[in-house]
Amino acid sequence: MQLTVSEIKECGAELQIEESASHFPVLADLEQSGECTFRSPIIVTLRVHKISGMVELEGRIATEVEIPCKRCLIPTQRTINASFNQTYVDELPQVSGDDGEELELSAAEMGLELFSDDCIDLTEEIQQQVLLLLPDHPLCVEQCKGLCFDCGVNLNSAQCNCADAKVSINFAVLKDFKVEK
Ligand SMILES: [Zn+2]
Ligand SMILES: [Zn+2]
Structure with missing residues:
Protein backbone atom coordinates (compact mmCIF):
# COMPACT_ATOMS: atom_id res chain seq x y z
CA MET A 1 0.00 0.00 0.00
CA GLN A 2 2.05 2.93 -1.30
CA LEU A 3 1.52 6.56 -2.28
CA THR A 4 3.66 8.29 -4.90
CA VAL A 5 4.13 11.79 -3.55
CA SER A 6 4.75 13.54 -6.90
CA GLU A 7 1.42 12.19 -8.15
CA ILE A 8 -0.51 13.91 -5.37
CA LYS A 9 -1.99 17.13 -6.77
CA GLU A 10 -1.60 20.39 -4.85
CA CYS A 11 -5.40 20.51 -4.45
CA GLY A 12 -5.25 17.20 -2.63
CA ALA A 13 -6.72 13.83 -3.33
CA GLU A 14 -9.20 11.38 -1.92
CA LEU A 15 -8.77 7.72 -2.35
CA GLN A 16 -10.04 4.43 -1.07
CA ILE A 17 -7.85 1.39 -0.79
CA GLU A 18 -9.00 -2.15 -0.04
CA GLU A 19 -6.42 -4.71 0.83
CA SER A 20 -6.53 -8.17 2.35
CA ALA A 21 -5.18 -8.40 5.92
CA SER A 22 -2.77 -11.05 4.64
CA HIS A 23 -0.83 -8.27 2.85
CA PHE A 24 0.09 -6.74 6.22
CA PRO A 25 2.82 -8.85 7.88
CA VAL A 26 1.77 -8.11 11.48
CA LEU A 27 -1.92 -8.85 10.76
CA ALA A 28 -1.05 -11.99 8.79
CA ASP A 29 0.91 -13.21 11.86
CA LEU A 30 -2.14 -12.65 14.08
CA GLU A 31 -4.27 -14.74 11.72
CA GLN A 32 -1.66 -17.49 11.55
CA SER A 33 -1.43 -17.73 15.32
CA GLY A 34 -5.24 -17.92 15.57
CA GLU A 35 -5.56 -14.71 17.58
CA CYS A 36 -8.10 -13.31 15.16
CA THR A 37 -9.53 -13.71 11.68
CA PHE A 38 -10.27 -10.76 9.39
CA ARG A 39 -13.71 -11.26 7.82
CA SER A 40 -13.40 -8.37 5.38
CA PRO A 41 -10.51 -6.59 3.66
CA ILE A 42 -8.89 -3.63 5.41
CA ILE A 43 -10.65 -0.63 3.87
CA VAL A 44 -8.75 2.63 4.12
CA THR A 45 -10.30 5.93 3.04
CA LEU A 46 -7.70 8.66 2.71
CA ARG A 47 -7.70 12.39 2.23
CA VAL A 48 -4.23 13.51 1.20
CA HIS A 49 -2.94 17.09 1.25
CA LYS A 50 0.45 18.34 0.18
CA ILE A 51 1.56 21.49 1.98
CA SER A 52 5.06 22.83 1.25
CA GLY A 53 6.77 19.46 1.14
CA MET A 54 4.65 17.97 3.91
CA VAL A 55 2.08 15.32 3.13
CA GLU A 56 -0.86 15.25 5.49
CA LEU A 57 -3.11 12.21 5.69
CA GLU A 58 -6.54 12.04 7.22
CA GLY A 59 -7.61 8.46 7.12
CA ARG A 60 -10.34 6.12 8.21
CA ILE A 61 -9.83 2.40 8.67
CA ALA A 62 -12.68 -0.08 8.60
CA THR A 63 -12.76 -3.84 8.76
CA GLU A 64 -14.60 -6.78 10.33
CA VAL A 65 -12.70 -9.05 12.63
CA GLU A 66 -13.52 -12.26 14.47
CA ILE A 67 -11.76 -12.70 17.83
CA PRO A 68 -12.18 -15.59 20.26
CA CYS A 69 -13.83 -14.62 23.56
CA LYS A 70 -11.12 -14.48 26.23
CA ARG A 71 -13.15 -16.69 28.59
CA CYS A 72 -15.08 -19.21 26.48
CA LEU A 73 -13.12 -19.04 23.17
CA ILE A 74 -16.32 -18.68 21.08
CA PRO A 75 -15.53 -16.41 18.09
CA THR A 76 -17.00 -12.93 18.50
CA GLN A 77 -17.48 -10.43 15.67
CA ARG A 78 -16.14 -6.92 15.99
CA THR A 79 -16.45 -3.98 13.64
CA ILE A 80 -13.42 -1.76 13.51
CA ASN A 81 -13.99 1.77 12.27
CA ALA A 82 -11.76 4.61 13.37
CA SER A 83 -9.92 7.59 12.02
CA PHE A 84 -6.25 8.50 12.16
CA ASN A 85 -4.00 11.36 11.13
CA GLN A 86 -0.39 11.29 10.08
CA THR A 87 2.01 13.82 8.62
CA TYR A 88 4.90 12.74 6.42
CA VAL A 89 7.99 14.78 5.54
CA ASP A 90 11.01 13.92 3.39
CA GLU A 91 13.33 15.80 5.73
CA LEU A 92 12.90 16.94 9.28
CA PRO A 93 12.35 20.66 9.83
CA GLN A 94 14.93 22.52 11.93
CA VAL A 95 13.64 23.30 15.36
CA SER A 96 15.30 25.80 17.70
CA GLY A 97 14.93 25.99 21.44
CA ASP A 98 14.22 29.17 23.42
CA ASP A 99 17.92 30.05 23.41
CA GLY A 100 18.05 29.87 19.61
CA GLU A 101 20.10 26.68 19.68
CA GLU A 102 19.10 23.97 17.25
CA LEU A 103 17.35 21.01 18.89
CA GLU A 104 18.03 17.45 17.81
CA LEU A 105 14.55 15.92 17.72
CA SER A 106 13.58 12.65 16.12
CA ALA A 107 10.68 12.36 13.67
CA ALA A 108 8.59 10.62 16.34
CA GLU A 109 9.29 13.42 18.85
CA MET A 110 7.93 15.90 16.32
CA GLY A 111 4.93 13.69 15.55
CA LEU A 112 6.13 13.18 11.98
CA GLU A 113 6.98 10.22 9.77
CA LEU A 114 9.78 10.31 7.24
CA PHE A 115 9.44 9.22 3.65
CA SER A 116 12.04 8.91 0.92
CA ASP A 117 12.28 8.32 -2.84
CA ASP A 118 8.93 10.00 -3.53
CA CYS A 119 7.15 7.08 -1.92
CA ILE A 120 5.08 6.77 1.27
CA ASP A 121 4.58 3.21 2.36
CA LEU A 122 1.36 3.03 4.38
CA THR A 123 1.68 -0.62 5.35
CA GLU A 124 3.32 0.00 8.74
CA GLU A 125 1.01 2.87 9.69
CA ILE A 126 -2.14 0.93 8.81
CA GLN A 127 -1.18 -2.30 10.53
CA GLN A 128 -0.20 -0.42 13.69
CA GLN A 129 -3.55 1.40 13.64
CA VAL A 130 -5.45 -1.87 13.29
CA LEU A 131 -3.44 -3.38 16.18
CA LEU A 132 -4.38 -0.45 18.40
CA LEU A 133 -8.04 -0.93 17.53
CA LEU A 134 -8.24 -4.63 18.38
CA PRO A 135 -9.88 -5.20 21.78
CA ASP A 136 -7.49 -6.46 24.50
CA HIS A 137 -10.02 -8.61 26.36
CA PRO A 138 -12.82 -9.43 23.95
CA LEU A 139 -15.82 -11.09 25.62
CA CYS A 140 -18.76 -12.70 23.79
CA VAL A 141 -21.03 -11.10 26.40
CA GLU A 142 -20.06 -9.03 29.44
CA GLN A 143 -21.23 -11.80 31.83
CA CYS A 144 -19.57 -14.68 29.96
ZN1 LIG B 1 -17.00 -29.22 34.50
ZN1 LIG C 1 -17.45 -15.97 26.18
Missing part, protein backbone atom coordinates in the same frame (compact mmCIF):
# COMPACT_ATOMS: atom_id res chain seq x y z
CA LYS A 145 -19.16 -17.58 32.42
CA GLY A 146 -16.27 -19.11 30.52
CA LEU A 147 -15.27 -22.76 30.38
CA CYS A 148 -15.18 -25.22 33.27
CA PHE A 149 -11.52 -25.69 34.29
CA ASP A 150 -12.07 -29.41 34.84
CA CYS A 151 -14.23 -30.72 32.00
CA GLY A 152 -14.01 -27.82 29.52
CA VAL A 153 -17.78 -27.46 29.08
CA ASN A 154 -18.99 -24.00 28.02
CA LEU A 155 -20.77 -22.82 31.16
CA ASN A 156 -22.86 -20.30 29.18
CA SER A 157 -24.80 -23.09 27.45
CA ALA A 158 -24.36 -26.12 29.71
CA GLN A 159 -23.91 -27.09 33.32
CA CYS A 160 -21.53 -29.63 34.71
CA ASN A 161 -21.14 -31.29 38.08
CA CYS A 162 -17.41 -30.73 38.48
CA ALA A 163 -17.81 -28.24 41.32
CA ASP A 164 -20.26 -30.60 43.18
CA ALA A 165 -18.05 -33.62 42.52
CA LYS A 166 -15.11 -31.87 44.12
CA VAL A 167 -17.12 -31.17 47.24
CA SER A 168 -18.29 -34.78 47.53
CA ILE A 169 -14.72 -36.08 47.09
CA ASN A 170 -13.70 -33.89 50.00
CA PHE A 171 -16.52 -35.35 52.10
CA ALA A 172 -15.49 -38.88 51.14
CA VAL A 173 -12.00 -38.20 52.42
CA LEU A 174 -13.42 -36.85 55.66
CA LYS A 175 -15.65 -39.92 56.12
CA ASP A 176 -12.64 -42.26 56.07
CA PHE A 177 -10.74 -40.12 58.45
CA LYS A 178 -10.95 -41.66 61.88
CA VAL A 179 -10.21 -39.66 64.92
CA GLU A 180 -8.01 -41.66 67.25
CA LYS A 181 -8.99 -41.55 70.83
